[in-house]
Structures are given as structure tokens and as C-alpha cells.
Amino acid sequence: MHQGTSPTSTGSSPEAVRRAALVAALDVVDGGPEERFERITRIAREAFGVSGSFLNLAGTDVLTIKSQQSDEVFGPTIPLQDTFCGRTIDQAGPVVVPDASADERFADMSMVVEDPNVRFYAGVPLRVGDDHVKVGTLCLVDPRPRTLDPDDLALLEELGVWAERELAAGADEDRLRGVLAGLQPAPVQVPGYRIGGMSVPHGVVSGDLHEWHLADDALHLTVADVMGKGMSAGLLAATIRGALLARPDEAPEAVVAALDEQVAPDLGRAESFSTMFHGRLDPASGRLDFVDAGHGLVLQMRPDGAERTLLSSDLPIGLHPAGFERSSGSLVLGHGDVLVIVSDGALELWDSTLSSLSRLGALWREAPDIDAFLARVRARALEHDPGDDLTVVVLARD
Template sequence: MHPETATTVPVTSAPDAVRRAALLAALDVVEGGAEERFDRITRIAREALGVSGSFLNLAGDTSLTIKSQQSDAHFGPVIPLQDTFCGRTMGERGPVLVPDARIDARYSDMPMVVGDPNVRFYAGVPLRLGDDDVKVGTLCLIDPEPRTLDADELALLQELGVWAERELAAGADEDRLRSVLAGLEPGTVDVPGYRIAGLSVPHGVVSGDFHDWHRSGDDAVHLTVADVMGKGMSAGLLAANIRGALLARGDVAPDVAVAELEAQVAPDLSRAESFATLFHGRLTPSTGRIDFTDAGHGLVLQLRDDRAERILRSSDLPIGLHPAGIERASGSLVMRPGDVVIVVSDGALELWDSTLASLSQLGALYRESPDVATFLQRVRSRAVDHDPGDDLTVVVVARDL
């Protein structure tokens, strides 16, 4: 593709400006500050092409955000789009090459040309996103001395532009993935006399944990917390498979549901050289009884109304490791009014000392909190201050009456 050399200045249409501003807002990258994934690109551009400055710019409707810059002189980070090289070249079809801005009618009157930093050379490639290839910014170079780029150098700048587009697109994919995952979060369930809530904080974009609760036809509440070994996409896919298998058995007793689930998903876990711990219970609201099967999970804390606490351990192996043909142990507990049951993934232990004593610390945090929502917010805040380095899930069942 040849660089533009016309002396007219195309004007970006208002609809295009609105579209790119909306797309950038959806990407959620403008306000995030510097990111190494973009700084890596501008560093290479400056060093490989021997210029005084390289920039990755994102154009809104009226302003330009400098997302990454490698330059002795610092700019921005937000400047008016008008009277910038990038703003004036957003309407060009391809890369723009300006050997000497002083003698180019498109740019000779610009403040950064006639004054500090006295830009002479400019080269930029547009960055496009979305199905309609909307131009959302530029990857560009500046220098105070007139110069040009040969064919190989221009090709390198374009390749770096493609890299930048892919990094931006990866952000868009993550946003879509987060939206999908948010849709998988259990909705609010109304159980008179009880409060049921939870949170899940992935270590990355995708979590290998999942939690769920739902009412069955006989008004029982089925509760699940699972933790697939590992993190990231592979663990998330396996967790989604387990979640789907359990939802297909929504009204089945926990021991039967887990046995059928294991028969279905254990081969997938084995092929992936993974396993999953799982707590799956059925609450009868009228009695407070929870019948459950615990497949190697063992991270259940019961806080009693008399301030006593009990940790329920598991004697079974995780799904994918449990010997075939051997029945799993089933258990039960009874919640009295004022009791609370907290089920977590092992990421919760990393919020303190990585031992089971962390469950007592979690229980103390709950007792210090005025309500469930505050407790969960405090857990989330602690995860920010004490990165667990793992996916984190916490589910609370509190009986009031």
C-alpha cells in the first residue's frame, strides 16, 4: 500500500467519529494508563526506525489519547484531536508519510510544526477495529529532522500497526468473554428466611471456578461450588462443561447428580490431565438441612449462632481422580436460625496464610461485617490487597428465620 501524498486534508465524518468513540469506550482501554503490551510496540518502532518519538494514539470524537509514547518530550496523555497529525490524517485511506511538514500544506501551519517540538518528519498508519474496520487511532513516528522511510521501513511500520490492532482486538475479545461469563453468574434467588449470595474473582480473564444456585420443583435450593485444577482458558472450558452437566441434573439428589456428572466429565478431565473439586448440596428451607456430596473440596465453614464454628472436610478424591465404581460419601448439616454456611474455593485460603486457619479468618471477617454484601465487598478488597494468585470464589448461605 502506498503512503498518501495528497495535499488536501480529509475531514473525518461525524458518524465515523461517533462510531470510533463508542468502539473505544467498549474496549475500555482509554482510561487504563500505560500498558506493556502497547509500550512494547512503540519501543520497537522507535528503536528500529531511529526516530525521536513513536506513539500509539486512540482517537475519540474530539480528543486524542496517547495510549503509549516513547519520546524524550512527553505529550498528553489527552490532547484535542484537531491540529494533530493523527487527527488530520484519520480520513486517509492508508499509511501517511510526511518527509518535511514545513513544506506540506496539510501540516505546515500546525503548532507542533511551527513551534515546539518542531516536528518535521511524520509517518503514521491507521489502526482499524470491528467488522467495519473503523479507524480508531494511529501508530505513528515523529522526528525534528526531515527524512523518509524506504519500502522495508514502511512495511515494518505497517506490520507493527497490525500487531497493535491485534492487541486492541484481544481487548475486545476479552470484553466479550467477560460479558459471556457475567451472563453465567447465578441470578438472585428469593428464599424466605435465607440470604444467598456469592462472588467469583478470576485470576485472569477466565476462571476455573464456578458457583451456582437454583430452586428446584420442590422448592429446594441446589448449591454448587467447583474448582478445576489450573487457571485460564482450559480450566474455564472444563468448568463450563461441569456446570452444564450439573444444570442438566437440576432436580436430582446430590449424590446421584455427582455420580452421573462424574461419569460424563471424568474422561474429559483425564484427557486434559486435570481434575476438579466439587461441593454440591441441596438445601431444604423448611428444616435448614443441607444434604451434600463433597468431591475432594473440603472448604466449607459453618458459623453457628452461638459463635461456634465447624469446618467440614472431605474424605473423597476430586472428580477425575476418584476410583471408578466406588461410591462417594454423602454428608449433611443442619442450619439453625442465625447459622451461616460459607463455601469457598482454595483461592480464599491464599488471602491469609494458605492453611485451613484462613477459613477461621474468613469467618471472623464475616462476623465483623454488618451484612452479606459488605462481607463480600471486603473479601474482594482483600483480594486486591493480597493477590491470591488463583481464582477466588466465595458463596454465603445465611439463615435468618
């Protein structure tokens, strides 16, 4: 219980400015209701049998109700000083008010004097960031005076910890998306060719990767798919990408052999593996030398309508026996030829078989523009969730 503290001015103090900046960085204020927060307030209301439960975020002088479970709907924004949260924002720990009408800090508030005639209030602080800045509260209200015993208060604090982790997870996902955006290959100009691609993660992080760059007048191109999904697959994919970029101008056989030696142990410890198609294109001749490590998801289309699928005879990185040489291959991209390289998530857009590659080829022929083609693949993925990471890369010779 915290008694005898008069309402404080939140204004634009350094603390309020920092709090508002942190709330803005969380990027959840304008997103509307989210089930990850609704679940917490719903459980809180049912667990304590109160008329209302709220998850609030405090700016400089406005309180935003991110989630509420209440018969009477409030907000979504309220002047901070007109709220229990705003008047106790400077207090470090939980605040329990058995009867607000008898507490000089809150007796003049409209929600106490008028409908809904709040009497009981209990709130726990929500903190995020390295400095554990208080950005809001998880709170309970009820029109009947009451209090909380130690076990009840402990439960409310645990729900508050849950809310803090959800807030932090959202911030981490935003930062992670920013990092992943920075890992996308930079655009390259190859006279006589067009190249483009996309990766759509099944969750936040993708275990797929696609990479291309120019070195010694050649285009080096890679598509890889780490087994599994989520954070672990994404970390392994980032490791593979780093190893690739450390060898920017080596021949495909040398690159994949080095990956077998360097990355396979990490994959083994994670009980994972990665398929990979890695090639080097000579733009003048159209010759593409490549190594296919268990990938086999490459479609070559010719301007006369003919097409062929390149199959793999090697095992993925992480499963290929040490000391055994890999096989290599080559093809020639003629004028008007198109190469489509995908991860296995693309097969799930249709029937999970290699015939899905021909379906992709048909999409390309209907709209032989890379941006338009990729937009159509994205639209297909929205209608038919592949349930897996999805990567599509197109290399077309004019």
C-alpha cells in the same frame, strides 16, 4: 509515499461516527497510560531513533493520544484536522512523509511551522472490529527529514499489528467480563435463610464457579474449582455450570454421577480436574444432603462458637474411577448456624492451611452480615493477593 492528497474533512460522516463508536466501545480512551501500550511506543521510539512515537485514537473530530514517548508532551487530545493522523485518516495503508515542510498536505500545521518543527512522519493504521475499521495510528515523528526503507516499514507495521491486538484484547476482556457477570447466580429468597457469595478471578476469567437455585421447594447449592487458571479453566467451569443447570432438581448423588460421566472426559482431555461441593437443602428442616468431590473446604459455624470443617473422602471430577460409587453426606443447619464454602484461593489469604477457614469464620463473627463479610474478604484479598481464583459462599440460617 502518498503525495498530492489534500486535507480531508472528517466531520460527522458515517465513517467518522462509526469510528468514534468503535473507539468508545474499546473503553481505553479515558483510562490513562497503560503499560501494554506504553511498551509498544517505547520500543518504537528506541528501534527507530526518533524524537517521538505515539499511539493515537481518532474520534469524529478529536484525536486522543493514548500513549506517547516524546521529550515534548502533547495532548492528550488535539483537533483531528491539526494532526498527521487526521489528514490521512482516509488512506488505507502506511503513510511516510520524509519532510512535512515540503508536503502541501502538512506544511501549514502548527507542529510543522512551530515547535517541535516536525519534518519526518511515518504512521501505520490501527484497525479493529469485524469490518476492520481504522480507529487510529501508531506513528513516529522527528525534526530531521528522513525516510524508511522496506525493512523499517515492515517493522513499524508489525508493531502496529501488536497494538491492534492489544486494543482488541481489551475489548474481548470487556465482553468476557460482561458474559461472566451474566453467569453469576441470580438472587433467591429462602424464608429463614440468607445466602450470598462472590468469585474473584486471578486474571480475567475464573476457573471457580458458584451456583444456587430453587427447585421443588429446595435450595440447590454448588461450589466448584477447576484446576488451573485462565481461559481454559474458565471454559471448563462454564461447561460444568451448564451441566449443573441441565439437572435443576435432581438429588446430589445423581447430579455428581452425571457430571462424572458427562464432564470428566472433557476434563481428561484438558489434563485437568474439578473439585466440587454440591448440596440440596430442605429449608423446613435445615437438612443439607451433599456430595463432596474432593473439595473439603466447608466450614460450619454454630451460634455458641463451635465450628467444624467438613472434609472430603472422594476424588475430584475427572479423577474419580469410573464405576465406583461416591460417598454422600448430610448435615443439619440449626437456627443460627452458618455454612461457609470456599475455593482453595481462600486459604491463600492466610497460611494456605485449613486454619484459614477459622480465620474466615472469625471475620464472619465480627460482622455477621453477608455483604459486610464479603467486603472484608475482598479487602483481605487486596492486601494479600491469593495468587489464585477466589470464591466464597455463605449460607446462614436465621
